[in-house]
Amino acid sequence: MRILAIDTALEVCAAGVIETPDRVLAQESIAMARGHAEALMPLLARVMNQAALRFSDLDRIAVTVGPGSFTGLRVGIAAARGIALAAGKQAVGVSTLAALAAPFLVPAETRPVLAAIDARHDQVYLEVFGPGGRVLVTPRLAPVPEALRAASGAAVMVGSGAALLARQWPHGVPVPRSEGEAAPQIAAIARLGAAADAARALPKPLYLRRPDARPQDAARLPRR
Numbered sequence: 001m002r003i004l005a006i007d008t009a010l011e012v013c014a015a016g017v018i019e020t021p022d023r024v025l026a027q028e029s030i031a032m033a034r035g036h037a038e039a040l041m042p043l044l045a046r047v048m049n050q051a052a053l054r055f056s057d058l059d060r061i062a063v064t065v066g067p068g069s070f071t072g073l074r075v076g077i078a079a080a081r082g083i084a085l086a087a088g089k090q091a092v093g094v095s096t097l098a099a100l101a102a103p104f105l106v107p108a109e110t111r112p113v114l115a116a117i118d119a120r121h122d123q124v125y126l127e128v129f130g131p132g133g134r135v136l137v138t139p140r141l142a143p144v145p146e147a148l149r150a151a152s153g154a155a156v157m158v159g160s161g162a163a164l165l166a167r168q169w170p171h172g173v174p175v176p177r178s179e180g181e182a183a184p185q186i187a188a189i190a191r192l193g194a195a196a197d198a199a200r201a202l203p204k205p206l207y208l209r210r211p212d213a214r215p216q217d218a219a220r221l222p223r224r
Contacts, residue, residue, distance in 0.1 A: 001059045004083070005189040006044070008036040008076035009068030009096045010117065010160070012183040015044050017051040017058070018190035026050035027186045036075040044079065055087040062193020064184065065093035066206035067117060067125040067139065073205045080203050092196040093203040097127040097139055097159070099184030099192055104156045105133050112136055114154045114176070116147060116161030124161035125208055126150060141208045144168055151176060 002025070007014040013036045016027030026047045030039060048055065063080035066073050077093070084091035097115040104113045110131055117125040124147045128137035137150050147165055151157055157165055158179040166178045193201075 001194050002053070002057060003190040003193050004044075004048075004055075004058050004061045005094075005186045005193060006040070006061065006063040006076045006080050007096075007099075007183060007186065007189055008040060008072040008079075009064040009066055010072070010183045011069075013039045013043055014183060014186055015040070015047045016186035016190065017047060017053060018187055020191065020194045022187065022191075024187060025053070029183070029186070031182070034071075036069075036072045040075055040079055044083075055083050055089070058087065058089055060089060060193060060198075061091045061203075062094050062189050062196070063091065063203055064096045064099060064189060065203060066096055067119070067141075067208045068096050070205075070207070077203050077205060084203075090198045091203040092193050092198050092201040093206070094189050094192045094196065094201070095127070095139065095206060096184060097125065098129070098133070099189045100159045100181055101127070101129045102133070102188040102192060103185055104158055104179065105129055105131075107131075109155050111153060111155035114147075114151045114157045114162075114165075116151075116157060116159045116165060118160040118164055119209070124164065126161065128154070139206065139208060 001020045014029035017025040061080045080091045101113045101115040113129045127139045130136045154176040156177045162178040163180045169175045
């Protein structure tokens with residue numbers, strides 16, 4: 001299966017074409033906090049050109065759906081939906097947290113893996129996975145003390161929130177291995193996208209909190 005994987009959820013703009021299970025035909029990643037809308041389509045053109053494929057040659061498009069940047073998520077999801085519609089292919093959504101955790105869910109490890117993204121204000125987005133990728137703690141926005149409790153007994157903490165949790169880890173308690181990945185691996189997104197149930201893994205944003213910028217009621221004009 002040939003998968004185009006797209007990730008604009010966090011502070012990168014990334015895409016790749018993966019022929020499952022593990023053959024990388026092309027990939028590119030650009031670190032950026034803003035500007036995904038301007039960067040993504042030229043990046044996709046370069047990746048598809050490098051892979052020597054047309055969009056119609058793909059089997060599926062996989063895109064990270066969050067948690068992550070509100071603007072970044074909309075950019076990536078809109079691109080995935082548009083390409084899928086034009087090429088007559090399926091688009092599926094992949095959790096950013098699941099994609100971060102996936103490379104660390106190895107068969108020999110029986111302890112949990114915690115994926116955490118720094119959500120600022122001493123909060124993290126988190127999800128905890130057990131053996132085989134079984135979800136132990138569902139995706140949520142949590143204050144650091146709650147996240148520390150969820151990470152108790154974990155083998156690995158991965159994601160931009162891992163360092164935050166490690167710095168505040170209780171004294172005298174063994175700290176799990178910390179992998180501060182800034183963004184998921186494109187190959188992990190592709191593998192999860194290939195395995196996803198297209199009827200359930202819809203390409204729509206996974207928002208775990210309201211946006212920081214919201215209209216103020218006091219500024220609204222009265223309706224007539």
